[in-house]
Amino acid sequence: MPEQYLDANQSRVGPPNPYELKLAGALSEIFASGSHELPAIISGLNNLGLNAPDGNPWDEARFRSEMRRLGD
Numbered sequence: 001m002p003e004q005y006l007d008a009n010q011s012r013v014g015p016p017n018p019y020e021l022k023l024a025g026a027l028s029e030i031f032a033s034g035s036h037e038l039p040a041i042i043s044g045l046n047n048l049g050l051n052a053p054d055g056n057p058w059d060e061a062r063f064r065s066e067m068r069r070l071g072d
Contacts (some may be wrong), residue, residue, distance in 0.1 A: 019053070020070070026050045038063070 016024065030044035038060055045058045052062040 022050065 026045055026048050027041070029048070030041055033044070035041055035044050042058045042060060042063055045063070050058075052058045053066060054062070056062065
C-alpha cells in the first residue's frame with residue numbers, strides 16, 4: 001500500500017537555516033509540554049523569548065503568516 005502521508009521534507013529546497021532550526025526546536029518543546037492550541041503555541045513561543053521574524057512578539061496573524069511562508 002503506498003504511503004498516505006507526506007514526507008516532512010519533500011517540499012524543502014535546501015537544508016533548514018538556523019532560524020528554522022530554532023523555531024522547529026521551540027515548537028517541538030511547546031508540543032511536548034502538551035500545548036497544541038494556537039493561543040498556547042503563541043504564548044509558548046513568546047515565553048521562550050523567540051520573537052517573530054519582524055522582531056516583535058508572536059501573535060496569531062504573525063504565526064499564521066510565517067507558517068504559510070515556510071510552507072511555500
